[in-house]
Amino acid sequence: MKRLVLVDRTSNRVCGDTSALGPHARNWASIVDQFDDDTAGLAACAARFLDQSLGKTARDYIFTPFAADRDSDGYLIFDCSGCEDGSASIMSDQVDTDEAIYAIMTSCFYVGYVRRGH
16 A cells, blocks of 8 residues: 655654554545545645644645745655555654654655645
C-alpha cells in the first residue's frame, strides 16, 4: 500500500505517516484504492486526513511539485512505499526528529508539497 510521510514546512518536523494511522488504516486503504496512482490527489487527501485527525481545518489543499517558501502553511510529501524499513513507523516517540528527517530525505522519494488554503 502507498505510504506517504508528511513533514511540516515551517517546523521541519515529521507530522504524519500513513503507515501509523492505526484505527484509520481502513480509510486510508479506501483512499489509495480511489486515487490509485494519482500522487497529487493522494498527497492532498493525506494532508486533509492528517489535519482532521489533529482537529485542524483548511478550506483547500493544493498540491505542487515544488515547495513554497518557509512562511507557507503546508506539508512536504515523501513517498516511502519502497523504503526498506517500510513496516517501521518514524512517528515513534523514541525517534529523534533530526534522525527521522535524515532517514526520510535519504531513503524516500520527494513527491511534492501540499499547501493549506485558509
